[in-house]
Amino acid sequence: MPAPVAVVKLFENTLPQLEHTLSTRFGKGAFHANALYREVFRNGNLVPFNIPEFTNSPKLTKALEPLVQIDTGRVVHTLSEAHLIKFVTRLSDGVEIESVIIPMTDYYTLCVSCQAGCRMGCRFCETGNMGFARSLSCEEIVGQVFNARHVLKVPVKNVVFMGMGEPFDNFDAVIQAIRVMHEQRGFDIALRHITISTAGLTRGIERFARLDLPQVKLAVSIHAACNEKRSKIMPINRHMPLEAIKKALLTVPLTARGTFLFEYVLIRDFNDSRQDAEMLARYIHPLKVRLNLMTHNPIQGFEGRPVSEAHMHRFGDWLRDEGVFVIKRWGKGTGVSAGCGQLARNMKQKKMSCG
């Protein structure tokens, strides 16, 4: 029996990779690869074989058409609140994932998911509480950008890996997705406009440090600067404690003006005292960090409560007194459960294997 012919998943290929495939397998190269890229990534055409480049090459079209796979998943649901849009994509096996388009002052940021569910089990996070179904493929991650730009018609410019899942638990697919999104003749998303947010997987941080992607920003969910407290809300901390995370971060080469982004969700009477602020400042030193301070968004099954606006300002001032650069983030999208830690899809109906 002849070996099955491998399909070409367009959303998993950078332009040079596509050129290489077309050249080695079909004897065609840059011209047709560029045409495919332009039609799909730039023009949003999911049936690109009726453009002149292909209709003038009927033999090539006949060979390629059944082999090129373009699967973006299907947007089945959208919810919006004050220009923020949460959308649900149903993937080919029926699993549903959520993404959020967030309006910023003069551009849009897309918060993408990289897994359906999450293995990390952070207690304050709806995704962590729902278990883990599977990791997404590169195609399924890139498909979220396609859907934001071409289905929902929002010209997203920034991408943050802060949706469902832990990016470093799906390392290869996430990094390849970044390379595809960055492709200049495709979505052309600048590397400095991409942020990976991790719960602190040290091996992932160290692998990331060795890549050729220094402009990609790295965010770390810290949420407490003492291991005892952090382990209570982030089980991963028992295996990869704060000291190990810091050691791994010290291996990451930052660009001249680069900083890490630390995320700190304030939970009332848990991690919001002056002593917590001082410990955090000590932990941060000597790393170059911008600290995003957020208040906890209520979710079912977690008893933590948000802090008042006044207390968030006070905590921010304590950190500033210690020399920490602080940005306060006020919850966006909580009315449609699109705030930080609130993404969860009804995977309960799907088969789940909790890791």
Ligand code: SF4
């Ligand atoms: S906060 Fe992030 S890493 Fe933690 S459970 Fe939620 S999605 Fe996973």
